[in-house]
Amino acid sequence: MTNRQYGRPSPAAAGFTLVEMLVVLAIVAVLGGLILTAVNAARKRSQVNQTKTIILQVEQNLETYASDFHEYPPSDGEDGVKGNERMVEALRTEEMNGPYLGAKEFYFKDVNNNGLKEIVDAWGRPLHYVHHRDYGREPPNKRTFRLYSAGYDGRFEPLNPDGDDIVNWNKSEADTE
Numbered sequence: 001m002t003n004r005q006y007g008r009p010s011p012a013a014a015g016f017t018l019v020e021m022l023v024v025l026a027i028v029a030v031l032g033g034l035i036l037t038a039v040n041a042a043r044k045r046s047q048v049n050q051t052k053t054i055i056l057q058v059e060q061n062l063e064t065y066a067s068d069f070h071e072y073p074p075s076d077g078e079d080g081v082k083g084n085e086r087m088v089e090a091l092r093t094e095e096m097n098g099p100y101l102g103a104k105e106f107y108f109k110d111v112n113n114n115g116l117k118e119i120v121d122a123w124g125r126p127l128h129y130v131h132h133r134d135y136g137r138e139p140p141n142k143r144t145f146r147l148y149s150a151g152y153d154g155r156f157e158p159l160n161p162d163g164d165d166i167v168n169w170n171k172s173e174a175d176t177e
Contacts, residue, residue, distance in 0.1 A: 044152055047122035051149045051166045054106060055127065058119060058147060059168055061091055061100045068096040072131055072145050080128020080148070080156075085116040087129040121149040121166070128156070 016024075066072050073090030075083030088108070091101035108117040111126045118126035130146045150156045151164035158165045 048152065048166060050122040051151075054119065054121060055147055055149065055166060055168055057106065058087075058127065058129075062087070062145065062147075064097075065091055065100045066144075068098075073129075075129055075131040075134050075145070077134050078130055080130050080146075081112060081118060081126045083129040083131065083134070084118040084126050085114075088117060088119060123150075123152070123154065125150055125154060128158075 062072055073087045076086050077083075088101065092099045106119045107124075109120045109124060109126070110117050111120065112118075120126050128146070128148050128150075132144045132146075135146070146158065146168065148156075148158045148165055148167040151166050153164055155163075156165060157163035158167050
């Protein structure tokens with residue numbers, strides 16, 4: 001039925017066709033996918049930046065500790081998680097000008113359920129700390145310790161320049177083991 005006066009369909013016959021509704025639905029789905037991708041990318045960048053900030057703050061605390069004790073805290077062999085636990089224990093000492101690590105400064109978690117807390121990255125995984133004595137040579141870029149996160153994928157490849165690990169040295173200048 002059309003309205004003869006204006007040549008348009010009557011209000012009772014007006015509406016959207018199935019094709020028009022499917023086109024609108026497809027457009028909404030594409031826009032939703034683009035927005036979700038952008039949000040996930042922004043969240044990943046935020047977590048990477050948060051982890052870099054955590055590593056920088058821990059480095060500053062380690063430098064303060066080393067200026068008082070003339071040495072960085074020991075680690076526990078090449079096991080970076082145990083090294084993290086020993087580092088936290090050392091930074092919490094009240095000797096000299098300690099403690100060097102405030103309870104509210106970082107997020108702590110007992111990852112391996114042994115009663116000792118570790119400093120964790122933005123993904124809730126422990127940072128790895130290894131003193132240079134425990135890997136037997138001068139560390140990359142003349143650091144005296146390695147402090148790193150597994151990054152977004154959760155796999156440790158700290159010397160892989162193309163990996164996503166977040167480290168306290170320049171991976172492009174580091175020699176590989």
